Amino acid sequence: MTIGIIGSGAMGAGIAQVVAVAGHEVFLLDQSAAALKKATTGIATALRKLAEKGKMPTEAAEAAIIRVRPTSDMQDFAGCGLVLEAIVEELSVKQQVFKQVEMVVSADCILASNTSSLSIASIAAACQRPERFIGIHFFNPAPLMALVEVIPAVQTREGLAEEMRALVQSWGKLPVLCKDTPGFIVNRVARPFYGEAIRLLEEGMADMATIDWAMTELGGFRMGPFALMDFIGHDVNYRVTESVFTAFFFDPRFKPSFTQKRLFEAGYYGRKSGRGFYSYAEGATPPEP
Numbered sequence: 001m002t003i004g005i006i007g008s009g010a011m012g013a014g015i016a017q018v019v020a021v022a023g024h025e026v027f028l029l030d031q032s033a034a035a036l037k038k039a040t041t042g043i044a045t046a047l048r049k050l051a052e053k054g055k056m057p058t059e060a061a062e063a064a065i066i067r068v069r070p071t072s073d074m075q076d077f078a079g080c081g082l083v084l085e086a087i088v089e090e091l092s093v094k095q096q097v098f099k100q101v102e103m104v105v106s107a108d109c110i111l112a113s114n115t116s117s118l119s120i121a122s123i124a125a126a127c128q129r130p131e132r133f134i135g136i137h138f139f140n141p142a143p144l145m146a147l148v149e150v151i152p153a154v155q156t157r158e159g160l161a162e163e164m165r166a167l168v169q170s171w172g173k174l175p176v177l178c179k180d181t182p183g184f185i186v187n188r189v190a191r192p193f194y195g196e197a198i199r200l201l202e203e204g205m206a207d208m209a210t211i212d213w214a215m216t217e218l219g220g221f222r223m224g225p226f227a228l229m230d231f232i233g234h235d236v237n238y239r240v241t242e243s244v245f246t247a248f249f250f251d252p253r254f255k256p257s258f259t260q261k262r263l264f265e266a267g268y269y270g271r272k273s274g275r276g277f278y279s280y281a282e283g284a285t286p287p288e289p
């Protein structure tokens with residue numbers, strides 16, 4: 001099955017790598033030529049590194065690299081069996097993109113979103129055939145993180161969630177079926193994790209490095225909350241927090257913080273922009289992910 005992926009940023013590039021390694025032909029689409037270039041170069045570098053380390057045969061790595069075809073033309077999706085979107089976390093933009101996708105793909109092509117927090121039902125509602133729509137939510141970085149949430153919407157046809165669960169499993173991932181509730185499983189549990197960490201900081205209880213250290217060294221987490229938010233990107237993470245808060249009818253448990261909002265407004269997105277809670281500028285010593 002050929003797979004179309006829309007958005008070649010952190011998630012789209014990672015997902016393209018996963019499905020190409022699993023043997024699918026991939027059309028990777030982005031509106032930004034620079035993002036496409038960065039994604040294809042990144043995938044090639046990552047796969048060649050894996051081959052060098054003996055984690056996959058060189059021929060398999062080279063074959064997977066060739067299977068990822070960058071494109072800016074949605075017509076290339078005409079023969080796809082699955083189109084998965086990983087663009088900006090904004091409902092209207094995602095809805096608009098799927099309207100365009102449906103003009104190109106066949107009637108039985110499955111449509112999926114990698115949204116972290118938007119309701120799958122609300123994206124599906126913009127489609128002519130909402131019954132073929134589903135959430136398939138990877139974690140960052142997609143090639144390394146095993147968990148994938150599979151989220152049927154109320155409109156999703158019977159049986160599709162099970163088909164997608166099996167497909168995701170065939171990619172070497174661990175799928176979990178989730179209900180279409182804000183943040184699904186992981187992002188719902190993670191909101192208070194980030195929120196409480198920021199509140200601790202705001203209350204002056206401890207500095208960021210201490211909180212991150214405590215959560216990794218003592219709490220057993222792989223990354224502390226501040227290093228993790230910088231890794232995810234505040235453009236993504238802040239929007240997800242806002243969206244989950246709104247979707248839970250402004251439940252104060254999920255209330256966003258001004259501290260993070262200001263970083264978002266300033267364009268201090270974290271690792272990707274060189275500055276977030278920590279500085280990633282040359283000469284700075286940010287925490288290791």
Ligand code: NAI
Pocket residue numbers: 006007008009010011012029030031032035085086087088089090093097114115116117137138139140231232233236240
């Ligand atoms: P990103 O900002 O790294 O990449 C988004 C890409 O989409 C950019 O290259 C941009 O040029 C492209 N794009 C935006 N609008 C487009 C359009 N209309 N047509 C074509 N391309 C378009 O974002 P990231 O982090 O990859 O997130 C993408 C989605 O995945 C979001 O919905 C996010 O919530 C979700 N997600 C993010 C995770 C993370 O840790 N960053 C984890 C899991 C899900």
